[in-house]
């Protein structure tokens with residue numbers, strides 16, 4: 001047994017439910033490795049599990065999906081990873097830990113030249129940008145897109161990546177500072193949706209045509225206005241609910257606005273096979289190593305203070321990526 005620490009909660013609720021606890025970590029089981037984490041990525045999905053909007057599999061629960069570290073032990077039946085390897089992941093619960101066991105199928109090797117902290121900051125948000133721009137909709141030079149929460153973790157990566165693909169990139173953000181930040185990260189136009197009518201501005205920017213695709217992670221507060229930003233036969237990609245879930249969605253809404261398409265994609269369905277995970281991570285590492293996408297770690301908190309990090313994320317105080325340091 002290895003004596004270590006994790007952050008868990010025994011009931012769902014506000015940021016105060018977290019406890020920093022002692023853990024006796026067993027040796028890795030078959031198919032698992034043990035890692036010492038250099039950094040943990042904070043994601044909005046962690047909030048959904050903590051507050052109960054997504055169902056937790058059991059209580060107490062150690063949440064967190066994303067991290068990077070060094071392999072310290074290898075269980076039976078693991079072929080691809082050795083002690084000392086630098087690894088990262090984006091799809092395994094239990095990230096809020098100092099050391100942890102993890103099924104090797106979730107891991108990728110971090111290439112030389114990428115710091116473990118950077119890897120922890122970009123796996124979940126960066127692979128999300130990858131599948132949204134390459135696979136949910138094939139973004140290219142002809143594409144005009146709208147991306148909400150442009151100054152957020154996913155938003156800053158997606159803006160840079162969409163620019164690299166040659167698209168016309170319109171964003172929204174909730175303050176003038178965030179508008180400036182997004183403009184410096186690939187966005188051609190950024191609308192302050194707290195003070196401006198974003199549907200009217202999108203119509204203005206696109207000469208009345210509307211956009212090919214809206215990437216909406218806001219949910220309740222931008223619905224159904226996001227649909228009104230689309231061209232006929234455009235795609236509504238609803239990939240999150242930072243303001244709460246969308247209610248009263250009907251298929252008739254798509255018909256009324258010109259045969260729209262709608263999807264509710266999730267990263268975990270896009271990296272479900274080993275090949276999909278490896279390909280998505282490689283595309284991300286390549287775009288970062290080519291300097292087309294920079295990863296902005298704009299907030300860092302000790303793991304013990306994760307409650308404060310959650311409160312800041314929910315209060316819209318953060319920009320770019322946030323790391324928790326064990």
Ligand SMILES: NC(=O)c1ccc[n+]([C@@H]2O[C@H](COP(=O)([O-])OP(=O)(O)OC[C@H]3O[C@@H](n4cnc5c(N)ncnc54)[C@H](OP(=O)(O)O)[C@@H]3O)[C@@H](O)[C@H]2O)c1
Nearest residue numbers: 043044152153154173174217239240241242243266267316
């Ligand atoms: N489906 C997937 O595969 C997938 C994967 C990763 C992330 N996501 C989703 O993508 C979104 C972004 O994730 P992230 O971790 O990068 O977070 P984030 O964008 O850094 O933070 C959320 C941002 O949403 C905006 N927002 C608008 N209304 C809000 C409200 N009522 N409460 C809180 N925030 C609000 C805020 O920006 P402004 O102040 O500029 O409005 C805030 O900074 C989340 O909804 C997340 O669930 C989905």
